[in-house]
Amino acid sequence: MSKFIASAAIRGGQEIVKEADQLLKETLEKYGPEQKVGFANTAYYLPVIYAYTAHKVEKLGDMIQPMEQAKALLPRRMPTEKLWLPYLGETLDAGVATLFAEEIISGVRHVMGVQPEKQNGYTYNGPIDDIQLRTWGIQLVDGRMPGFAAIVGRAKTNAIAVKIVRELQQRNILIFLSGNVNGKGIVEQLLEEGVELGYDTFTVPFGSDTISAIYALGFAARSALTFGGMKPGQAKDVLLYNKNRVHAFVLALGEVDDLKYATAAGAITYGFPTIADTVIPNIMPTGITKYEHVVSMPFDDIPGNDDMERAERLIQRCIEVRGLKLQITKVPIPVSYSAAFEGERIRRGDYQVEFGGRGGVTFELLLSKKLDEVEDGKITVVGPDLDAMPVDSNQPLGVVVEVAGRKMQKDFEPVLERQIHHFVNMAEGVQHIGQRDIPWIRIHKNSVARGFRLRHFGDILYARLHADFGAIVDKVQVTLYTKQDKVRELREQARQVYNERNERAANLTDESVDTFYSCTLCQSYAPTHVCIINPERVGLCGAYNWLDCKASYEINPTGPNQPVPKGAVIDESKGEWEGSNRFTYQHSQQQVNRMTLYSLMDAPTTSCGCFECIMMIIPEANGVMILSRDDPSMSPVGMTFSTLAGMAGGGLQTPGVMGHGKFYILSKKFIPKEGGFKRVVWISSNLKEELAEGIKEVCQRIGEPDLMDKIADERVATTVEDLVAFLETKEHPALSMEPIIQ
Amino acid sequence: MALTGIEIYKHLPKTNCKECGQPTCLAFAMKLAQKGIELSKCPHVSPEAAAALEAAAKPPMRLVTIGVGDKKLEVGNETVLFRHEKTFLNPTGIMVRVADNQPAAEVESLVAEVASYSLERVGMELRPNGFAVDNRSHNPSSFAQCVATIRAKSQLPLVLISQDPSALETALEKVGQERPLIYAADSHNSEGVIKLAKKYQCPLAIRAEDGLGQLAELSDLAAKAGVEDIVLDPGTRGFASSLEALTQIRRLALKKNFRPLGYPVITFPGEGAATPEEEVLLAGEHVAKYANIIVLDHFSPGHAYPLLTLRQNIYTDPQKPIQVSPGMYTIGSPRDNSPLLITTNFSLTYFSVAGEVEASGFPSWLLIADTEGLSVLTSWAAGKFDAEKIAKTVKGFNAQDSVRHRKLIIPGAVAVLRGELEDELSGWEIMVGPREAVDIGGFLKRVWAN
Amino acid sequence: MPPVETPVEKWAGKIHEVNLGGDARRLVVGGETTLPFLHFEGAIPHPPAVAVEVQDRPPASWAPELRASWGEAMEDPASWAKKAVEYGADLIVLYLSSAHPDDQNTGPQEAKKTVTRVLSTVDAPLIILGPGIAEKDNEVLVAAAEAAAGRRVALGFCEQKNYRTIIAACMANNHVAVAKTPVEINLAKQLNILICDMGLAPDSILMDPTTGALGYGLEYTYSVMERLRLAGLQGDKMAAMPMFCTVGEEAWRQKEARATEGIPAAWGDIATRALRWEELTAMTLLLAGADVVVLRHPQVVQRIKATIQKLMTKE
Incomplete structure (x- = not known):
């Protein structure tokens, strides 16, 4: 915490407490302790005091106790050069004392009949009543309103004041206005510009001084009591509720005086950070607030071509600091956008432009960047647009999506990048196939005629990435390139990224991570089945790998993919950990005590029903066979895939039989305890052909380069007898391994 | 702890002789581990191995067969307390009570009605399983006469109800070869009735009046006397008491492996209900919770149909979804300008789509593709509901002859198939319907109203 | 002969007790510490409740048999509700059907x-249930929540794609939420978690696992409910919400409850069959753990009430 701020806040607190104390004494003398006190139309008394202490202020006399509390809270000592105190706590105490004092003053003002405040013929709003609290509260709780901004002070110019309010309104953020700098405040600025203020426009002018900003915190306190089910007096819970659920921030415009510092310190106890447009010390470490506590963005130093751009950036930064999540529900493009267009075909003759395909040059790349490197919503088209391209021509296209987010990880890039296909395809008149450097896109003449342009790709990606991946993506910026040379040049860079990603995926081992992920999607029909997905083993269905699950968990923390901490190792060669066992036990209705991830014979993974392959031992051949889901023929054990699946599926753990994803065959963690790939004596031919390249590599790796030809399939053996005969002729190594059944 | 297939395999002869009906010894072992086959099917297992496998070999609840021939009733052999754990195997036998003091004509018409009662639901036949002849007359010859009257009309399995061993014997003399269930040995007549069961090699019901302890004693007595096929009546009749007793019996048999109660259970809901309507409800309770045979006092189609449907529901294998037969279905009376929709043959998919189309008020054609009982998204993911399959279904069931237009509505979840389908079905317009069945009504109203 | 020991399961969990109603009449559902009606094993402090479905305008599409059974009372939801209470309803389910855009909007x-x-x-x-269209649900249920402040009603349906506004309205007015998920245990739990994450207490949620009628998916509902109840009793607090089943609506939607012509004789007469259809659906789901069954036919209400009473009586 900055000593400068601490000193100012404590000073401000001392002064306002003194002022309140004095005012209260005078008013008590004038009206007596029995005089009724209260804000209009609320059941929460003086709400900040009520929420903090459960003390009900109904009469003037009831204010004495909180006044004394405010005094007691005030730190006695100031930080000095020599006295080096851990003064965060004291500053916050001063902040709370300030809030009490400000609320007491507001209460007194009600008694004196000067609330709501009237000035120059304008009547301010004063505190918000309970009915409006409920209406807005529901929207704040359900997310339609991302949060509220408490603006205090005065903008540099009237135009900037208007711009700030418009930027917030556009995002559905509720705006509370109060305070002034040298006698003039933002409310006056807005009135001068003819801005409509009031409940209907989400703007509430509380009053002309800093003290009236207390109504914003009263609103927040009542939210916790109304929507959080908190009881008055549960101060900590009320504050935590505000920190975690009431997404508010303070925007201090213009010079920050001691009282503003003191009030801001009070707001910080609610978890509301302060952003100032003047030079003040930053308090960057997080703690009481979710992210930074105090952020200074001197207005004139904000990058931008003019004040309007600077105002935009200021608001952008406020949203980041508080971590507001915006809801985007509509994709703003001139053609229809829905799942119904996903499978649309655009035929030759119908399209205006084609990108990619045979000989075309295209790529799509999604990169994660730092927060300050991405300008949210910025869409740029570099090169000619659709309407400038010859009809029926093939054109180059490069799509670069840059995203930033506090929870974004480099590993999620490919997961998000794959979504481009799905997102873009849903636009009417757009056909999209492929990804990375092979996208093939056609755009229908009619869509171009209706105004569809390349920037709408950006609009689609911006809207959908926010809507579907808002949990990890805070900012999205899209650039589209259509000049041949530039696209070629960038495609080379993109290919480097793809290669790096491939390598990273290849090097991702089970040993290199401490967390696996679960998948319980199949429990609807296999109630005791739990998939544990590790980097070197895909889910049984083949549809989910470890990275997918990791991203899925970040996006949907209560969903079917949960983190499974490995915990202490029990047997590395079988793939057994305490953590995975514990998770499996808890999520299998306590049916499966142990589950090894790599062993076929000892507590193998349970099998759901949608596995791509099923593996079973053949004792006579001293090996295992792998049967593909797509192979309807008879296997050497005398059972077809469906019979075997019926026997072992449904969440059962059957030593000797195991469902798995097809790429597990190529994994280094392929049944190592049983001897690895050398044990494989039979594979469905379709699978063998599909994975031929990979299998050859595995054979090389394990030092059996000829093994591929020694493995039987349904074309040479559908009985145990034929199989064994085949293996003997070929001298399959499994025959001379140690017995598979111990 | 039950043995795994591999552990059982170690005890087997490993000859792959196939005489058990299984392709290999390992397959037999796996099946045995799941109690899906009996050890006795293996002709070559050594006595030592048999002893070692005893626990794995013996199902915790005995399978009891009543009657002979293709209408025989097999009950028991259940392995789970909840159907989701695996499945309930042998559907509850539903028997209709016939009193021997009823006039013969009444008996004849009741038997004729029950015996001919049959209906089809999602490809399966639903029917009652037999008769329970009740010696209400207390007269042995009336009893035998009544059995004869039934047999003249129907060959369905029988339960013979009497407390009087001599009455039972007169009936057994007629039908003793047909494995009727003898009901019942109790604390008063056990000796004589057990003897009859032995003599005629028939399954025997035992009835307790005094709790499960007494029931276990009687069952033990019968087993010791050499009766293998036993059916239990715990004597409870009410809603709460029978639920309690039947739950305890099932738990004791399955979880405690308590042999004396490891048998199927018979109930008489009519004796615990005040009205025929209530009898259906109590019978419903017994279908869901652990009766293997139910004797009904009243029979009427309006009661039998829902009850048989419930039995079908409860005994459906949760891992093998019910399939409806692929084909062209009509909803209301569609004409050649009515909508044509297609979906998969997973029963729940079919029912929800058909239900919503029905409720929409648009008479429609509903094409059902063979997706092996998978739902839309699952079958699409498994490649069983792709453009080719849909096109084949449209052509295979001659959809072009049913409708004049050439518009096919596909589920919204497979919107991606549209382009490909238009290639496969040239001349057809592919319309993408809603993702959820519940939105079908609104969809049809929007796109088909004019 | 070993003695017969009563096989009692030890359950670590307890189903949440959900309070409904105002000062004049309160109702508690849930609170079980054992499987349905197994009195020998644990406590079942509150019998399952029977609710009667009332719509805010006469439901023209209901089967004639049903419409006849309520007669003129259906013209007005208040008199309909009153009559339902006379038939023994423990609570009223009020469907704001007229708010549907295809209805009267x-x-x-x-x-x-x-x-x-x-x-x-x-x-x-x-x-109180909305018309099932997210936008309209949010609109009318927020209004309904305010109108019912102080009477602790339940509001539904909260679904994964639309729950936040309804939950906010519940929190603002101290109401209960009905959380509906499509016949899947993990989705049910997930929605409960999401709702609790918003700050609504676990004892303010009823869960609707989606009812399949007899012959129309009943077995799926039955098993999902059994699994949810087992999970709840095993101590999973996010599966321990009392369960709510729209039995009447589903049963009466089916052909068996409606068709009078061109049907096999084996189906029996329409009135008998239709009533049994609703009753058996209710009965089966009560055995799977339903805490609130919503019914339509007055005779079914009476019969199911009587049956619950028998199931709650230790004999």
């Missing part, structure tokens, strides 16, 4: 009026 004002009228006519606790 009524809005929050009408909803408020209807709810107020029903609440002032009957003391029985209320469950």
Whole structure:
């Protein structure tokens, strides 16, 4: 915490407490302790005091106790050069004392009949009543309103004041206005510009001084009591509720005086950070607030071509600091956008432009960047647009999506990048196939005629990435390139990224991570089945790998993919950990005590029903066979895939039989305890052909380069007898391994 | 702890002789581990191995067969307390009570009605399983006469109800070869009735009046006397008491492996209900919770149909979804300008789509593709509901002859198939319907109203 | 012969107790510490409740048999509710069907009026359901929630794709949420978690696992409910919400409850069959753990009430 701020806040607190104390004494003398006190139309008394202490202020006399509390809270000592105190706590105490004092003053003002405040013929709003609290509260709780901004002070110019309010309104953020700098405040600025203020426009002018900003915190306190089910007096819970659920921030415009510092310190106890447009010390470490506590963005130093751009950036930064999540529900493009267009075909003759395909040059790349490197919503088209391209021509296209987010990880890039296909395809008149450097896109003449342009790709990606991946993506910026040379040049860079990603995926081992992920999607029909997905083993269905699950968990923390901490190792060669066992036990209705991830014979993974392959031992051949889901023929054990699946599926753990994803065959963690790939004596031919390249590599790796030809399939053996005969002729190594059944 | 297939395999002869009906010894072992086959099917297992496998070999609840021939009733052999754990195997036998003091004509018409009662639901036949002849007359010859009257009309399995061993014997003399269930040995007549069961090699019901302890004693007595096929009546009749007793019996048999109660259970809901309507409800309770045979006092189609449907529901294998037969279905009376929709043959998919189309008020054609009982998204993911399959279904069931237009509505979840389908079905317009069945009504109203 | 020991399961969990209703008449559902009606094993402090479905306008599409059974009472939701209480309803499910855009597209004002009228006519606790279109649900249920403040009603349906507004309305007015998920245990739990994450207490949620009628998916509902109940009793607090089943609506939607012509003789006569269809659906789901069954036919209400009483009586 900055000593400068601490000193100012404590000073401000001392002064306002003194002022309140004095005012209260005078008013008590004038009206007596029995005089009724209260804000209009609320059941929460003086709400900040009520929420903090459960003390009900109904009469003037009831204010004495909180006044004394405010005094007691005030730190006695100031930080000095020599006295080096851990003064965060004291500053916050001063902040709370300030809030009490400000609320007491507001209460007194009600008694004196000067609330709501009237000035120059304008009547301010004063505190918000309970009915409006409920209406807005529901929207704040359900997310339609991302949060509220408490603006205090005065903008540099009237135009900037208007711009700030418009930027917030556009995002559905509720705006509370109060305070002034040298006698003039933002409310006056807005009135001068003819801005409509009031409940209907989400703007509430509380009053002309800093003290009236207390109504914003009263609103927040009542939210916790109304929507959080908190009881008055549960101060900590009320504050935590505000920190975690009431997404508010303070925007201090213009010079920050001691009282503003003191009030801001009070707001910080609610978890509301302060952003100032003047030079003040930053308090960057997080703690009481979710992210930074105090952020200074001197207005004139904000990058931008003019004040309007600077105002935009200021608001952008406020949203980041508080971590507001915006809801985007509509994709703003001139053609229809829905799942119904996903499978649309655009035929030759119908399209205006084609990108990619045979000989075309295209790529799509999604990169994660730092927060300050991405300008949210910025869409740029570099090169000619659709309407400038010859009809029926093939054109180059490069799509670069840059995203930033506090929870974004480099590993999620490919997961998000794959979504481009799905997102873009849903636009009417757009056909999209492929990804990375092979996208093939056609755009229908009619869509171009209706105004569809390349920037709408950006609009689609911006809207959908926010809507579907808002949990990890805070900012999205899209650039589209259509000049041949530039696209070629960038495609080379993109290919480097793809290669790096491939390598990273290849090097991702089970040993290199401490967390696996679960998948319980199949429990609807296999109630005791739990998939544990590790980097070197895909889910049984083949549809989910470890990275997918990791991203899925970040996006949907209560969903079917949960983190499974490995915990202490029990047997590395079988793939057994305490953590995975514990998770499996808890999520299998306590049916499966142990589950090894790599062993076929000892507590193998349970099998759901949608596995791509099923593996079973053949004792006579001293090996295992792998049967593909797509192979309807008879296997050497005398059972077809469906019979075997019926026997072992449904969440059962059957030593000797195991469902798995097809790429597990190529994994280094392929049944190592049983001897690895050398044990494989039979594979469905379709699978063998599909994975031929990979299998050859595995054979090389394990030092059996000829093994591929020694493995039987349904074309040479559908009985145990034929199989064994085949293996003997070929001298399959499994025959001379140690017995598979111990 | 039950043995795994591999552990059982170690005890087997490993000859792959196939005489058990299984392709290999390992397959037999796996099946045995799941109690899906009996050890006795293996002709070559050594006595030592048999002893070692005893626990794995013996199902915790005995399978009891009543009657002979293709209408025989097999009950028991259940392995789970909840159907989701695996499945309930042998559907509850539903028997209709016939009193021997009823006039013969009444008996004849009741038997004729029950015996001919049959209906089809999602490809399966639903029917009652037999008769329970009740010696209400207390007269042995009336009893035998009544059995004869039934047999003249129907060959369905029988339960013979009497407390009087001599009455039972007169009936057994007629039908003793047909494995009727003898009901019942109790604390008063056990000796004589057990003897009859032995003599005629028939399954025997035992009835307790005094709790499960007494029931276990009687069952033990019968087993010791050499009766293998036993059916239990715990004597409870009410809603709460029978639920309690039947739950305890099932738990004791399955979880405690308590042999004396490891048998199927018979109930008489009519004796615990005040009205025929209530009898259906109590019978419903017994279908869901652990009766293997139910004797009904009243029979009427309006009661039998829902009850048989419930039995079908409860005994459906949760891992093998019910399939409806692929084909062209009509909803209301569609004409050649009515909508044509297609979906998969997973029963729940079919029912929800058909239900919503029905409720929409648009008479429609509903094409059902063979997706092996998978739902839309699952079958699409498994490649069983792709453009080719849909096109084949449209052509295979001659959809072009049913409708004049050439518009096919596909589920919204497979919107991606549209382009490909238009290639496969040239001349057809592919319309993408809603993702959820519940939105079908609104969809049809929007796109088909004019 | 070993002695027979009563096989008692030890359950670590307890189903949440959900309070409904105002001062004049309160109702508690849930609280079980054992499987349905197994009195020898644990406590079942509150019998399952029977709710009667009342719509805010006469339901023209209902089967004639049903419409005849309620007669003129259906013209007005308040008198309908009153009659339902006379038949023994423990609570009333008030469907704001008229708010559906394809119906009369009524809005929050009408909803408020209807709810107020029903609440002032009957003391029985209320469950208020929107028309099932997210936008309209949010509109009318927020209004209904305010109108019912102080009477602790339940509001539904909260679904994964639309729950936040309804939950906010519940929190603002101390109401209960009905959380509906499509016949899947993990989705049910997930929605409960999401709702609790918003700050609504676990004892303010009823869960609707989606009812399949007899012959129309009943077995799926049955097993999902059994699994949820087992999970709840095993100590999973996010599966321990009392369960809510729309039995009447589902049973009466089916052909078996409606068709009178061109059907096999084996189906029996329509009235017998239709009533049994609803009753057996209810009965089966009660055995799977239903805590609230919503019914339509007055005779079924009476019979199921009587049956619950028998199931709750230790004999």
